Amino acid sequence: MPPDLPALRRHAVARTLFAPTTLPRALARLGFVQADPLRAPARAQDLILRHRVRDYRAGDLERRYPRLAVEEDFFVNYGFMPRELAALMHPRAARTRWTAARWRQAHAVLDFVRERGAVHPAEVDAHFAHGRVRNWFGGTGRASTELLDGMHYRGLLRIARRDAGVRVFAARDSLLPPADAAEARRRHDALVDRLIDTYAPLPAASLGQLLSYLCRGGVPQWQGERAAALARARARHPSHRLDGIDWLWPEGESPASRRHRDDDEALRLLAPFDPIVWDRRRFALFWGWEYRFEAYTPAARRKLGHYALPLLWRGQVIGWGNLAWREGKLDAQLGYVAGRPPLEAAFRAALDAELQRFSDFMMPR
Numbered sequence: 001m002p003p004d005l006p007a008l009r010r011h012a013v014a015r016t017l018f019a020p021t022t023l024p025r026a027l028a029r030l031g032f033v034q035a036d037p038l039r040a041p042a043r044a045q046d047l048i049l050r051h052r053v054r055d056y057r058a059g060d061l062e063r064r065y066p067r068l069a070v071e072e073d074f075f076v077n078y079g080f081m082p083r084e085l086a087a088l089m090h091p092r093a094a095r096t097r098w099t100a101a102r103w104r105q106a107h108a109v110l111d112f113v114r115e116r117g118a119v120h121p122a123e124v125d126a127h128f129a130h131g132r133v134r135n136w137f138g139g140t141g142r143a144s145t146e147l148l149d150g151m152h153y154r155g156l157l158r159i160a161r162r163d164a165g166v167r168v169f170a171a172r173d174s175l176l177p178p179a180d181a182a183e184a185r186r187r188h189d190a191l192v193d194r195l196i197d198t199y200a201p202l203p204a205a206s207l208g209q210l211l212s213y214l215c216r217g218g219v220p221q222w223q224g225e226r227a228a229a230l231a232r233a234r235a236r237h238p239s240h241r242l243d244g245i246d247w248l249w250p251e252g253e254s255p256a257s258r259r260h261r262d263d264d265e266a267l268r269l270l271a272p273f274d275p276i277v278w279d280r281r282r283f284a285l286f287w288g289w290e291y292r293f294e295a296y297t298p299a300a301r302r303k304l305g306h307y308a309l310p311l312l313w314r315g316q317v318i319g320w321g322n323l324a325w326r327e328g329k330l331d332a333q334l335g336y337v338a339g340r341p342p343l344e345a346a347f348r349a350a351l352d353a354e355l356q357r358f359s360d361f362m363m364p365r
Contacts, residue, residue, distance in 0.1 A: 002240045003255035008201050008247055009286040010260035010315060015200070015253065016275045017051060017268070023060065026052040027070055027080065031198045033061075034079040034273040035072070037165075038295055040307030041325035041362060045080060047271035047309070050361045057365050062162050072159040072167070073152075076195065076213035077273075085194055088187045090155035090175040093221035098150070105130070106151050109144075110171060118160040118170040121145045185232075188222055192233045197250050199275055204234065204246040206279045245285070262315030267350035269309040269321050269358065277310050277317075287317045289337050304335065311336075313350060318342070323358065330359045 003011065018029060026049060027033065036044035042058040050056045061080065065072075071086040072078070098106070105128075112127060113119050121144055124130075130143035148169055151157045160170035178184035195210045196202070202210075211230050215223040222229070239248045240255075249255055270277050272293045277283060283291050291310055294302040305322035311334070312318075319336035332355055334341070341347060 001256050003201075003242070003247075005242060005285065007256045007260065008242070010262060011201055011249070011253070011255035011257070012282070012286065013276060013312070013315060014260040016198075020052055020054045020056075023049070023053045023056070023064060024068060027068065028082055030275065031085065031194050032075050032079055032081045034077050034278070036273060038307065040295070041323055041330075044271045044273045046361075048274050050357075051268055051270075051274075056361060058362055059364075062165070065159075066161045075191075075218045076210050077217070085191070087175055088191055089218050090172075091177055092153065092155050092219065094150070094154055095216075095220045096150075102147075105147060106156065109147060109151065110156055113157065113169060114171045118168050120163060120166065120168050121148055124148060184222065185225075185229075188219065188225060188229045189232060189236070191218065192229055193236075193250070196233065196237060196248060199279060200253070201247050201249040201255055202279055202282055203285070204239070204248060206281050207233065207248060209281075264314065265346060265350055267311065267313045267347070267354045269311055269323070269354060270317075271309065272307070274310075276312070283310075283317070289317075291317070291320075305333070308335070313342075313347065325362050328363075330355060330362065332358075 016030070018026075020026075021029070030048075030052065033045050033048050038044070042050075045061055046056070046058045049061060050058075053060070065080075069083045070080050071083050072080055073086045073089070075081055075085070075089075109124055109128065112124065116123070121142065124147075125142050125144040128144060130147060148157065148167075152159065152167075152169065155172055155175060157169045158172040159167050161168050178187055191214060192207075192211060195214065196207065199206070199210065208230055211226055211233075215226045215229075234246075234248065236251075237248045238251060238253075239246050241247075247255075272291075272295075277291065280291060291308075292304060293308075294304055295307050299306075304320050308320035308322055310317045310320050318338070319334060319341070321335075322333045324331045334351075341351075
């Protein structure tokens, strides 16, 4: 039987909210975890992983990163991904061309990094005294940091670790470009398959949006191949048209399976960039209201709050929470689509359990 919209919704939740496992296995299964620097009260990557990793605490990914086979890199957004996925995108040809003088600076810094093994941006700044530059939002920043970012994006450097949240850079081993056009298509298709596997089931329009992000940021060298890659993906993956919308999902999955159920009594506060929440188009189709990320919206214009976490219960996103961690205690301000919380005692018990899990997650090890 072809899936209806509730079946697609149940499939979306069930396939990504898998039983909690180890951190390496969760990262491999998710394929990509979007990162965000804001702590509200924890970073997005930690908020995503806490549902999927046993006994996860805020900051575990940063602490364990040097021992994991993952990379910080740009995919459709900046985040964490298996090393083999990052390798598919490199060597990356950035959209902004560097001058010969800029390349000389980059190679001098690369020699400096190789000599020391791993460097903090402050070390590069102190050694080279590159000065300051105007950044994209009108302020100024260290020119060395901008150069390191550009070198990382171009695949010259990788993130070795973070020190107090600051990225520490190391030289990346050189990666060979595709041998021919067929190999380039294979890599491109593998990246698109990863997108579908991370965010499925998804509308075809959402896949097109993700592929635009990929071709602008992850693989700008293949931006001219976007339409062909999208056509191949649509031919390669199962799909179904429902109310004029084409939905796609990975081969071998069955969105209409009766194994996907809404009877899970666990309540979850989700990150704004969680795979369940990320696609705002799909969110509105599944749950009948528009979720907005308002951290960068002026306070007077916010409707949900600075960093509203969607509240999932029994297969429905029924509200949101703005959480703060103050003096070792969790402060939770909740809002509901219907204007008030459900009256069942089961809901109150599930909410209390989730807030306790969140408090445990915020406690330092």
